[in-house]
Amino acid sequence: xxxxxxxxxxxxxxxxxxxxxxxxxxxxxxxxxxxxxxxxxxxxxxxxxxxxxxxxxxxxxxxxxxxxxxxxxxxxxxxxxxxxxxxxxxxxxxxxxxxxxxxxxxxxxxxxxxxxxxxxxxxxxxxxxxxxxxxxxxxxxxxx
Amino acid sequence: xxxxxxxxxxxxxxxxxxxxxxxxxxxxxxxxxxxxxxxxxxxxxxxxxxxxxxxxxxxxxxxxxxxxxxxxxxxxxxxxxxxxxxxxxxxxxxxxxxxxxxxxxxxxxxxxxxxxxxxxxxxxxxxxxxxxxxxxxxxxxxxxxxxxxxxxxxxxxxxxxxxxxxxxxxxxxxxxxxxxxxxxxxxxxxxxxxxxxxxxxxxxxxxxxxxxxxxxxxxxxxxxxxxxxxxxxxxxxxxxxxxxxxxxxxxxxxxxxxxxxxxxxxxxxxxxxxxxxxxxxxxxxxxxxxxxxxxxxxxxxxxxxxxxxxxxxxxxxxxxxxxxxxxxxxxxxxxxxxxxxxxxxxxxxxxxxxxxxxxxxxxxxxxxxxxxxxxxxxxxxxxxxxxxxxxxxxxxxxxxxxxxxxxxxxxxxxxxxxxxxxxxxxxxxxxxxxxxxxxxxxxxxxxxxxxxxxxxxxx
Numbered sequence: 001x002x003x004x005x006x007x008x009x010x011x012x013x014x015x016x017x018x019x020x021x022x023x024x025x026x027x028x029x030x031x032x033x034x035x036x037x038x039x040x041x042x043x044x045x046x047x048x049x050x051x052x053x054x055x056x057x058x059x060x061x062x063x064x065x066x067x068x069x070x071x072x073x074x075x076x077x078x079x080x081x082x083x084x085x086x087x088x089x090x091x092x093x094x095x096x097x098x099x100x101x102x103x104x105x106x107x108x109x110x111x112x113x114x115x116x117x118x119x120x121x122x123x124x125x126x127x128x129x130x131x132x133x134x135x136x137x138x139x140x141x142x143x144x
Numbered sequence: 145x146x147x148x149x150x151x152x153x154x155x156x157x158x159x160x161x162x163x164x165x166x167x168x169x170x171x172x173x174x175x176x177x178x179x180x181x182x183x184x185x186x187x188x189x190x191x192x193x194x195x196x197x198x199x200x201x202x203x204x205x206x207x208x209x210x211x212x213x214x215x216x217x218x219x220x221x222x223x224x225x226x227x228x229x230x231x232x233x234x235x236x237x238x239x240x241x242x243x244x245x246x247x248x249x250x251x252x253x254x255x256x257x258x259x260x261x262x263x264x265x266x267x268x269x270x271x272x273x274x275x276x277x278x279x280x281x282x283x284x285x286x287x288x289x290x291x292x293x294x295x296x297x298x299x300x301x302x303x304x305x306x307x308x309x310x311x312x313x314x315x316x317x318x319x320x321x322x323x324x325x326x327x328x329x330x331x332x333x334x335x336x337x338x339x340x341x342x343x344x345x346x347x348x349x350x351x352x353x354x355x356x357x358x359x360x361x362x363x364x365x366x367x368x369x370x371x372x373x374x375x376x377x378x379x380x381x382x383x384x385x386x387x388x389x390x391x392x393x394x395x396x397x398x399x400x401x402x403x404x405x406x407x408x409x410x411x412x413x414x415x416x417x418x419x420x421x422x423x424x425x426x427x428x429x430x431x432x433x434x435x436x437x438x439x440x441x442x443x444x445x446x447x448x449x450x451x452x453x454x455x456x457x458x459x460x461x462x463x464x465x466x467x468x469x470x471x472x473x474x475x476x477x478x479x480x481x482x483x484x485x486x487x488x489x490x491x492x493x494x495x496x497x498x499x500x501x502x503x504x505x506x507x508x509x510x511x512x513x514x515x516x517x518x519x520x521x522x523x524x525x526x527x528x529x530x531x532x533x534x535x536x537x538x539x540x541x542x543x544x545x546x547x548x549x550x551x552x553x554x555x556x557x558x559x560x561x562x563x564x565x566x567x568x569x570x571x572x573x574x575x576x577x578x579x580x581x582x583x584x585x586x587x588x589x590x591x592x593x594x595x596x597x598x599x600x601x602x603x
Contacts, residue, residue, distance in 0.1 A: 031278070034181050034189045035560035041187030043563075068469040071462045075454050082457060085553075085563035126553025126562060 039084055046080035081123070089122030090133045098135065106134040113137035147285030151356065151574030152267070153292045156228045156384070158191040161271050162571035163281055166288065169578040172369050174554040177576070178281060179561075179568045180274035182267075183207070184327070190568055192270055196263045197223040197331075198249045204331035205266040222247045224259050231260075232294060236307050251334070257311070258341060262332075264315030265344075269326045272319075290354035290582065292361050292574040294388065305355045305584040313351045318344035355584040359390035360399055361573030362518040366545050367394075368576050376505040376513045376540070378405070378498055380531060382521030384413045389493050391501035393508075398580040405500035407493035411486040413520050417448045419480050420455065424472055428465075440465060456524045474525065487526055494530050498542065505540040515544045518569060522547040 053073040060066035081087075090096070096103070098116045106119050116135035123131040146166050153160040161180040168176060181189035185207045197209035204212050213223035224244065233239045240257035243249070248259070275281045291308070319326060321340040326332055356364075359379040367374025374394060381388045391405035421444045425431065431440045443465050444451065454461035455474050462471045477483055498513070505513050515531035517523075531544045548565045565572075579585075 031178065031181075032556075032558050032560050035179070035557060035564055038188040038190055039560055039563035068462060071460075071471070072464070072469075075458060075460075075462060078458050079450060079454065082453070083563055085548075085559060125559045126550075128553075128559070 043080045043083035046076050046083060050076035050080060084125070086123050086125050086130070089124050089129065090118045092118055092121060094118045095138050096133075096135070102129075102132060103135045104132045106136050109137060115139075146288035148281065148287045149575050150271070150287045150289050151292060151361070151571050151577075152271070152289070153358075153361075153568075153571040153574065154228055154231070154267070155194060155570075156226055157194060158567075159194050159267050160190060160192070160568050160571040161267075161274070162568060162575040163275070163278075163287070164572070164575035168576050169364070169368060172551075172576070174551045175556040176280075177572055178278055179572060180271060181277060182270040182274050184273075185329075188564070188567075190564065192267065194227055194263065195223040195225050196259050196266075197221075198244075198251065198254065198259075199331070201335075202331040202333050203262060203337060204329075205263060205326070206270075208329045208331060220247055221250070224248045224256075224263075227260055227263060228293075230256060231304075231308060236304055240307070240311075253334075253338075261311055261314045261318060261341070261345070262337065264312055265319040265322070266326050268312075268315055268319045269324065273324075273327060288352065288354070290356050290574060292356050292358050292570045294358050306586075308355075309351055309353045309586050310348060312353060313348035314345045316349045316351060317347050320344075320349075351586060353586050354579070354582040356574045356577055356581060357390075357401065357583050358518075358570050359388065359401070360392060360581050360583070361570045361577060362516060363392045363394075363399065363514075363573070364577035364581060365569055365573035366516045366549055367514060368549075369551065374514055375508075375510050376501050378494075378501050378513060378515050378531075378542075380494065380515075380517045380522075380527060381519040382412050382517070382524070382527060383519045386410060387412045387490060387493075387521070389497045391497050391504075393501070393504050395508075397578070399577075401583075402500050402504055405497035407497055409486070409489055409493060411489070413452075415486065416477075416483070416521075416524075417445070417452060419483050420448065420452060420472060420477060421445065423476055423480060424470055427472070428468075428470055430468065478526075490526075491530065502540050502542075511540050513540050513542050515542050517547055518566075520566075522566065 050073055053069055053076055056069035057066055057073055060069050095115060095117055098105070098113050100112075103116060105113075105116070115138040117138045118133045119136050120134040122129060122133035148163050149166055149168070150161060150163050153162075159182065161182060163178040163180060165171075165173075165176050179190050182192035183189050183206065193206045193210055195206060195209040195213070197204040197212045199212060209223045213221060230239055240255065240260070242256050243252060244254045244256055244259055246252065275287075291312075293308075318340055321344055322332060322336060325336070359381060362379050362381065363374070363377045367377065376394070377392045379388075379390045379392065381390070387409040389405070389407045389409075391402040392399055393402055421441055424444055425437055425440060428440055431437050444463075447463060451461045451463060451472070455472060455477060459475075460471060460473045462469055464470075478487075498515075501513055505511075517527045517531055521527055528544075531542075533542075535542055548562050548569075552562045552565045553559070554561075
């Protein structure tokens with residue numbers, strides 16, 4: 001079906017075209033799958049880089065080499081996340097009022113805290129929260 | 145009356161196309177937006193390489209053209225790319241009638257016009273294949289067509305539009321003559337082309353086609369569904385070669401550009417790449433000899449997209465070269481005098497354009513101006529800061545919009561449209577825009593600032 005063809009032209013062979021279209025649809029790739037593959041194609045490269053960087057982190061003999069490799073690992077993971085449309089929620093060390101629906105308490109406590117500090121940022125895609133920010137009661141030292 | 149609107153974004157590196165139902169602007173349903181899978185190769189089916197390669201006895205298109213150009217690079221052969229740059233020159237007829245250089249056409253038989261018509265025929269054939277493969281679109285219906293382009297600085301959009309529509313018409317006639325053969329990875333033989341191309345050019349079909357400015361397309365995907373609040377908009381478009389600032393006003397059913405607001409800066413993505421590379425070269429004390437510097441420059445340029453993205457998004461990038469780690473932070477880039485000069489020019493240009501669009505909004509009793517950043521540099525912190533700055537006076541309010549609109553996160557796409565949206569944005573926006581946003585149509589065009597017959601309205 002040419003984009004420029006007139007409607008009358010297209011309707012003449014409508015039935016045949018519908019049948020062909022169904023066949024194509026049956027064998028074809030869905031739009032969302034193709035979009036996913038397009039987004040993943042760049043994320044895959046970044047993830048592959050991250051795996052190699054992770055090995056360098058583990059095998060580094062010197063402290064500065066390990067630090068460098070860790071930085072590159074974080075960079076590759078951030079890139080993979082961006083290519084998949086993921087974004088961070090909150091800032092590390094940010095204080096917030098504790099809300100069990102929006103936070104994951106990162107340590108066992110006897111009493112639910114009122115105020116918390118973000119230890120690890122959450123992750124979202126669009127409006128969907130995939131991982132809630134991990135928090136600890138405010139006033140306590142960060143976990144090292 | 146058409147059932148669907150197709151918009152072609154004829155990009156410098158890639159061409160893209162998208163389809164939306166006619167009337168999508170007033171009855172918007174994200175699920176009905178259909179980016180087209182133009183490419184049969186590669187993992188990103190939505191990007192069709194803008195490339196033509198003239199081989200010994202055939203002409204190759206798209207990815208096959210680039211692969212062959214790479215294979216023959218040592219023979220001083222190259223693929224023709226950057227059609228978009230050619231199409232935006234002020235003397236278009238003269239540029240089209242120029243012979244292609246020997247690196248591109250060793251036979252010296254093609255003019256630039258011929259090669260562009262051949263590529264457009266390949267693009268139209270790819271669009272037809274993609275429509276046939278889309279279960280929703282293949283059901284049939286009539287399509288109205290338009291293409292997106294930057295606003296031409298010469299101002300003669302009518303004249304240039306007619307030339308480009310004529311090229312599409314010739315391409316359509318050629319595509320009809322050669323059929324699906326043009327999509328073969330083996331390309332088309334020179335013999336087939338020499339037989340069919342002159343006839344196609346002589347019998348070009350008269351096409352109905354519209355032109356939409358890229359800034360207007362950006363306004364369309366941003367403001368669709370915003371009702372009256374999207375009446376005025378300022379668009380910052382940082383691409384590779386230029387940074388363009390445009391202001392748009394929706395007056396009644398039409399959208400016009402406010403030409404006095406338009407500013408184009410010659411500094412953009414490529415300029416920032418050079419700043420980053422120079423800063424790294426300055427810090428890499430071990431690269432002293434010219435050949436070491438030259439090699440490091442090449443490495444940096446090959447990885448620049450990732451390096452720049454990490455600097456802008458994470459504030460820092462680290463890369464490896466010959467066993468050494470090199471880091472560069474955003475703060476270091478911001479200290480660069482050339483970068484600071486660019487930021488200053490950008491701020492002045494933005495302030496000027498914003499003042500124009502706010503004055504227009506105020507005069508028409510509008511309460512809001514939407515600010516949006518598009519193009520490769522849209523996510524850069526200094527661009528985001530620019531559109532998010534607080535204004536001294538509160539009305540009309542300036543509302544920054546996200547580079548990827550909220551509707552691109554709709555559940556129907558299962559999170560898969562938003563990550564690739566920036567690449568497809570102009571084609572999608574162009575397909576969503578109502579006819580009243582077109583800058584020109586075949587046989588009819590209006591100046592960008594034509595306000596005739598448009599009464600002032602209030603919120």
